[in-house]
Amino acid sequence: MSKLVQQVKFDNTGIKISPIIVGCMSYGSKQWAEWVQDDKEKVFEILKHCYDRGLRTFDTADVYSNGISERLLGEFLKKFNIKRETVVILTKTFFPVDESLSLALGEMSFSESDTLDLTNQRGLSRKHILQSVKNSVERLGTYIDVLQIHRFDPTTPIKETMKALNDVVESGDVRYIGASSMLPTQFVEMQSVADKHDWFQFVNVQSCYNLLYREDERDLMQYCEKHNIALTPWSPNHQGLLTRPIGVESERSTTDKIINGWNMKDLKPSEIEIINRVEELSKKKNVSMAVISTAWVLSKGCAPIVGMSSISRVDEVITALDVKFTEEETKQLEEPYKPRNFLF
Numbered sequence: 595m596s597k598l599v600q601q602v603k604f605d606n607t608g609i610k611i612s613p614i615i616v617g618c619m620s621y622g623s624k625q626w627a628e629w630v631q632d633d634k635e636k637v638f639e640i641l642k643h644c645y646d647r648g649l650r651t652f653d654t655a656d657v658y659s660n661g662i663s664e665r666l667l668g669e670f671l672k673k674f675n676i677k678r679e680t681v682v683i684l685t686k687t688f689f690p691v692d693e694s695l696s697l698a699l700g701e702m703s704f705s706e707s708d709t710l711d712l713t714n715q716r717g718l719s720r721k722h723i724l725q726s727v728k729n730s731v732e733r734l735g736t737y738i739d740v741l742q743i744h745r746f747d748p749t750t751p752i753k754e755t756m757k758a759l760n761d762v763v764e765s766g767d768v769r770y771i772g773a774s775s776m777l778p779t780q781f782v783e784m785q786s787v788a789d790k791h792d793w794f795q796f797v798n799v800q801s802c803y804n805l806l807y808r809e810d811e812r813d814l815m816q817y818c819e820k821h822n823i824a825l826t827p828w829s830p831n832h833q834g835l836l837t838r839p840i841g842v843e844s845e846r847s848t849t850d851k852i853i854n855g856w857n858m859k860d861l862k863p864s865e866i867e868i869i870n871r872v873e874e875l876s877k878k879k880n881v882s883m884a885v886i887s888t889a890w891v892l893s894k895g896c897a898p899i900v901g902m903s904s905i906s907r908v909d910e911v912i913t914a915l916d917v918k919f920t921e922e923e924t925k926q927l928e929e930p931y932k933p934r935n936f937l938f
């Protein structure tokens with residue numbers, strides 16, 4: 595029998611989470627994104643294998659597959675009669691969700707009537723937060739362990755947002771709150787407002803962090819370490835670019851609108867060198883490139899969110915927990931990095 599993954603403390607809280615978080619963005623509907631797994635039984639097989647191996651923390655969002663990702667996670671818990679106390683569920687709010695519309699990833703262009711119907715269904719207003727939490731709880735069929743704001747909302751007063759987040763915790767629908775993809779100054783300001791009013795504060799922050807994108811090392815990660823805030827980065831493999839040699843494509847790399855929209859494949863010479871070094875080290879250690887890039891994020895004290903498209907991928911990712919680097923190997927991976935613009 596395979597060894598169970600041991601849970602780790604979720605920093606400044608009383609709960610424990612998996613050291614690797616199961617990313618559920620890739621489960622849902624191909625109408626939302628072509629690379630998404632839409633075979634419900636295959637999704638359940640993967641999630642059950644994650645659970646059986648000890649990966650029992652799941653990250654989703656209301657916007658993923660326009661609500662279907664949350665529904666699948668809820669159906670999985672019910673189908674296998676999973677004891678709720680044994681899992682931790684993270685979800686997010688910000689973007690519009692309307693199951694009566696065909697909302698695709700990267701395509702937020704609607705007709706005038708649809709745009710009008712989506713009024714107040716985006717952002718971090720009190721109205722939207724309370725309604726989105728109600729909808730997420732209905733789709734999941736259970737409470738939310740960590741509700742994360744998916745983006746910063748410059749159109750809504752921070753005090754309004756933080757009071758609404760405090761209220762959904764006090765209501766019992768949510769246990770903790772977290773944040774995702776924002777400037778360090780925005781994150782600190784939101785924490786300060788909550789602290790001033792003695793409201794619940796963010797217990798974790800999600801942002802893009804990997805060998806090709808390390809901008810949060812400058813300040814956000816230092817702030818979080820000082821204040822014992824958990825780091826749960828997304829895209830530890832930079833949308834798959836760190837999982838394969840230069841020039842090799844995958845279904846996602848050719849169809850993902852995020853990769854193409856953010857010009858992720860427009861690599862600098864320094865980034866090409868990093869990918870080549872990941873490949874070189876993977877051969878030396880006889881593991882996949884994905885294991886190397888994930889192990890590096892783990893070595894920084896993070897609990898990365900990883901998408902897993904098969905049972906074999908689950909087992910592969912878990913091996914990253916046992917991969918350690920020498921100082922020279924770490925230097926080899928990190929040395930070529932050049933600063934880049936913020937990505938969120």
